[in-house]
Amino acid sequence: MPDLTVGWIGTGIMGVPMVRHVLRAGFSVNLYTRTRARADVLVSSGANWCASAAEVARGSQFVVSMVPDSPDVESAYLGPEGVCRGLAFGTLCIDMSTISPETARAVSAEIGRRGGSFLDAPVSGGKTGAEAATLSIMVGGDEADLRRAEPLLRAMGKTIVHCGPVGHGQLTKLCNQILCGVNLLAVCEAMIFAKKVGLDPQTMLQAVSAGAAGSWALSNLGPRMISRDFAPMFMVDLQQKDLRIALQTAKETSAPLPGTALASQLLSSNQALGEGREGTQALIKTLERLAGINL
Amino acid sequence: MPDLTVGWIGTGIMGVPMVRHVLRAGFSVNLYTRTRARADVLVSSGANWCASAAEVARGSQFVVSMVPDSPDVESAYLGPEGVCRGLAFGTLCIDMSTISPETARAVSAEIGRRGGSFLDAPVSGGKTGAEAATLSIMVGGDEADLRRAEPLLRAMGKTIVHCGPVGHGQLTKLCNQILCGVNLLAVCEAMIFAKKVGLDPQTMLQAVSAGAAGSWALSNLGPRMISRDFAPMFMVDLQQKDLRIALQTAKETSAPLPGTALASQLLSSNQALGEGREGTQALIKTLERLAGINL
Numbered sequence: 001m002p003d004l005t006v007g008w009i010g011t012g013i014m015g016v017p018m019v020r021h022v023l024r025a026g027f028s029v030n031l032y033t034r035t036r037a038r039a040d041v042l043v044s045s046g047a048n049w050c051a052s053a054a055e056v057a058r059g060s061q062f063v064v065s066m067v068p069d070s071p072d073v074e075s076a077y078l079g080p081e082g083v084c085r086g087l088a089f090g091t092l093c094i095d096m097s098t099i100s101p102e103t104a105r106a107v108s109a110e111i112g113r114r115g116g117s118f119l120d121a122p123v124s125g126g127k128t129g130a131e132a133a134t135l136s137i138m139v140g141g142d143e144a145d146l147r148r149a150e151p152l153l154r155a156m157g158k159t160i161v162h163c164g165p166v167g168h169g170q171l172t173k174l175c176n177q178i179l180c181g182v183n184l185l186a187v188c189e190a191m192i193f194a195k196k197v198g199l200d201p202q203t204m205l206q207a208v209s210a211g212a213a214g215s216w217a218l219s220n221l222g223p224r225m226i227s228r229d230f231a232p233m234f235m236v237d238l239q240q241k242d243l244r245i246a247l248q249t250a251k252e253t254s255a256p257l258p259g260t261a262l263a264s265q266l267l268s269s270n271q272a273l274g275e276g277r278e279g280t281q282a283l284i285k286t287l288e289r290l291a292g293i294n295l
Numbered sequence: 296m297p298d299l300t301v302g303w304i305g306t307g308i309m310g311v312p313m314v315r316h317v318l319r320a321g322f323s324v325n326l327y328t329r330t331r332a333r334a335d336v337l338v339s340s341g342a343n344w345c346a347s348a349a350e351v352a353r354g355s356q357f358v359v360s361m362v363p364d365s366p367d368v369e370s371a372y373l374g375p376e377g378v379c380r381g382l383a384f385g386t387l388c389i390d391m392s393t394i395s396p397e398t399a400r401a402v403s404a405e406i407g408r409r410g411g412s413f414l415d416a417p418v419s420g421g422k423t424g425a426e427a428a429t430l431s432i433m434v435g436g437d438e439a440d441l442r443r444a445e446p447l448l449r450a451m452g453k454t455i456v457h458c459g460p461v462g463h464g465q466l467t468k469l470c471n472q473i474l475c476g477v478n479l480l481a482v483c484e485a486m487i488f489a490k491k492v493g494l495d496p497q498t499m500l501q502a503v504s505a506g507a508a509g510s511w512a513l514s515n516l517g518p519r520m521i522s523r524d525f526a527p528m529f530m531v532d533l534q535q536k537d538l539r540i541a542l543q544t545a546k547e548t549s550a551p552l553p554g555t556a557l558a559s560q561l562l563s564s565n566q567a568l569g570e571g572r573e574g575t576q577a578l579i580k581t582l583e584r585l586a587g588i589n590l
Contacts, residue, residue: 124506175503179513186473186554189553190470253492266553
């Protein structure tokens with residue numbers, strides 16, 4: 001591989017293991033994140049610290065952003081110290097955050113005006129997928145840009161699918177989040193029912209996980225609910241942010257999503273009780289409150 | 296294996312492939328089902344036709360029932376021509392239908408009084424699981440009885456889990472159906488959203504199936520929704536029967552199941568429109584009616 005530099009913005013739960021894989025794949029990494037201390041572990045692994053997103057962009061062939069929400073992406077690219085201030089002609093910017101499709105389109109347009117190109121490439125698989133480099137990556141943008149990005153994306157993910165033009169990666173990710181939200185509710189209801197009728201939730205899990213009831217949520221979040229491990233694979237607050245975008249987009253297109261709306265309403269209880277920074281498996285606590293029991 | 300005879304009652308979508316595997320495993324099969332014509336294919340494969348459930352029981356070391364609902368199980372075991380009329384001392388009866396836990400307990404008690412024993416052993420995996428002999432089997436009853444039944448169950452299933460005393464197989468199956476019902480709703484909502492926002496549903500499926508959004512329902516029912524294949528893997532009417540038992544049991548134990556109730560209410564629209572004998576993937580038609588579009 002020629003010596004290529006990736007400018008990276010954002011080092012949260014997902015960003016840190018993703019950058020590790022990018023470094024391992026042989027890319028140089030220019031790094032910026034708002035809280036400098038969170039980058040230390042990567043700087044000591046060989047990433048170069050930069051003082052701003054604009055500086056990250058200078059001399060990078062790729063720019064990747066992995067930040068929480070639409071305003072963070074706007075500020076990373078379009079802010080006074082943003083990527084667009086330092087963008088070299090021909091740079092390929094890849095936003096792997098989950099944000100609104102409109103923001104993806106707006107950022108893409110501005111980057112295009114400055115001679116760069118843009119892919120929206122949100123991911124699924126959470127912390128474990130990021131650590132194992134088995135993320136599913138949903139890509140919106142030009143096919144030629146995706147081909148250029150592929151060696152970089154391959155360092156982080158396993159399933160890489162071209163979903164359509166810019167914005168379609170984000171729209172596909174919203175489908176993903178609809179599924180995650182409702183599948184999560186399914187797991188919680190099965191668990192609460194099991195406990196209420198006198199089953200051992202652990203044995204129930206073992207009996208049903210391999211059949212037609214099976215899901216990623218059941219196999220990965222179910223055991224954590226039982227062992228009371230609420231460390232975030234994916235935070236309630238971020239799931240709610242994604243469901244907010246999904247429900248807003250659904251409203252604009254008159255798509256009825258009753259199960260998704262229900263899941264989001266129930267996750268609000270977790271936020272009301274200060275559990276927003278826990279993993280989404282904390283939804284079981286809301287069901288426990290409703291049922292008046294603990295698993 | 297010694298020459299063992301299995302008395303079998305019920306030859307629907309599930310029963311036919313299950314009996315085939317039992318015959319292949321070397322058991323003799325005595326067969327009874329209400330509609331004689333549906334047994335022909337198995338009789339020509341070597342099963343012995345019997346005129347009643349009582350006759351099926353005579354001389355069988357095992358009796359297996361695989362029928363639609365609680366009243367069918369009651370009549371198969373306790374009716375005037377039922378299994379109990381022909382039960383030999385020591386016969387092990389295994390009901391693999393999905394019925395109410397109370398009925399399972401009542402039938403078990405009557406069989407016990409007549410010197411037989413009983414396991415409730417409902418299954419998950421649908422038609423494809425029955426055909427591939429990869430069913431998940433959820434067993435309630437005595438562990439010693441399960442050990443006796445295991446060579447027979449192994450002919451039909453892969454995951455065999457002892458869930459507790461009689462009735463706990465059915466209760467575990469209800470957890471399974473809660474998961475299936477809500478996961479199905481998740482798939483329908485993601486599909487409708489995808490179509491409404493201009494994504495290709497097929498590409499969306501491909502992008503999200505391997506990640507945190509993945510489920511058996513997504514991988515198995517999603518493609519059928521797209522190809523408009525509504526042949527039953529598992530019928531809407533039977534899913535509704537199972538959800539009725541689940542919601543009834545939940546009411547009795549004060550277990551709140553808002554997502555399950557929602558899924559069941561939406562499946563009522565399929566029944567209202569004459570789609571009750573289609574596969575559960577027909578729920579997409581209800582969502583299409585709500586959204587005013589077709590996939």
